[in-house]
Amino acid sequence: MTQTVNLVALQMTSGPDVTENLDVVATQLAQASLPANSLVVLPECFACFGTRDGHLLTVAESEGKGPIQARLKALAKEFNCYIVSGTLPIQCDNPQKFTASSLLISPEGELLAHYQKIHLFDVSVADNTRSYLESKYTQAGTQVVVADTPIGRIGMAVCYDVRFPGLFDAMDEIDILVLPAAFTQVTGAAHWHTLLGARAVEKQCFVVAANQTGVHQNGRETYGHSLILSPWGELLAQRATMPGVVQQSVSLAELGKYRQSMPLSQHNRFRSHFDKSS
Numbered sequence: 001m002t003q004t005v006n007l008v009a010l011q012m013t014s015g016p017d018v019t020e021n022l023d024v025v026a027t028q029l030a031q032a033s034l035p036a037n038s039l040v041v042l043p044e045c046f047a048c049f050g051t052r053d054g055h056l057l058t059v060a061e062s063e064g065k066g067p068i069q070a071r072l073k074a075l076a077k078e079f080n081c082y083i084v085s086g087t088l089p090i091q092c093d094n095p096q097k098f099t100a101s102s103l104l105i106s107p108e109g110e111l112l113a114h115y116q117k118i119h120l121f122d123v124s125v126a127d128n129t130r131s132y133l134e135s136k137y138t139q140a141g142t143q144v145v146v147a148d149t150p151i152g153r154i155g156m157a158v159c160y161d162v163r164f165p166g167l168f169d170a171m172d173e174i175d176i177l178v179l180p181a182a183f184t185q186v187t188g189a190a191h192w193h194t195l196l197g198a199r200a201v202e203k204q205c206f207v208v209a210a211n212q213t214g215v216h217q218n219g220r221e222t223y224g225h226s227l228i229l230s231p232w233g234e235l236l237a238q239r240a241t242m243p244g245v246v247q248q249s250v251s252l253a254e255l256g257k258y259r260q261s262m263p264l265s266q267h268n269r270f271r272s273h274f275d276k277s278s
């Protein structure tokens with residue numbers, strides 16, 4: 001396993017135009033001067049966001065096929081990096097829904113892992129949107145996903161998932177947690193740093209969280225503050241509200257220091273499992 005890895009979060013104000021959003025990703029990667037084998041995390045709904053209700057159904061792709069996935073694989077090869085695709089809509093067995101899928105792509109352009117968002121954002125928030133019903137068009141995932149890679153053991157989650165610690169306990173030991181998000185301004189200001197810090201500390205892992213930011217075409221407002229955290233919960237790097245790149249090179253050798261001095265995994269008397277009845 002590589003001992004040093006460059007962690008990267010891309011912060012975006014994505015709009016409805018898929019090509020335009022993909023071009024933004026390409027531009028940000030080109031400007032970042034990334035070292036080889038960096039791990040790049042894109043925000044939730046990076047390719048299409050702020051649209052009318054149900055529009056994502058029109059851009060949903062089948063796994064392994066489609067212009068969004070093709071462009072991401074080409075970018076991974078061009079910049080010799082791992083890419084976590086934020087989320088993009090992937091077709092499922094229900095033609096009226098899609099999965100909010102986070103794909104891990106290798107520097108060779110190969111699909112290494114496919115996580116489907118489990119916890120869907122069906123809530124009320126005191127903001128311009130007020131009521132969110134993600135389950136109307138999104139089919140919830142049913143699998144906890146951890147990917148063993150040359151740059152570490154990567155746990156995959158998305159946005160609202162961060163509020164459910166059982167998911168992360170079920171991952172067992174991980175080195176890096178990746179969390180694409182579109183956290184709202186209201187919920188982000190209240191809970192973003194607290195929840196991510198808790199996940200870093202309890203998992204004793206690095207966290208890379210890439211968020212949407214700003215006011216989107218449909219009036220939805222997102223919080224930004226994409227960040228990278230240490231296994232001790234320290235803020236290593238952060239971007240406030242402007243779109244752009246946040247990155248930090250870290251040593252995975254540090255993980256052993258934390259886990260030896262405070263062996264949480266050994267002391268844990270509880271283990272989570274996926275509840276299919278929910």
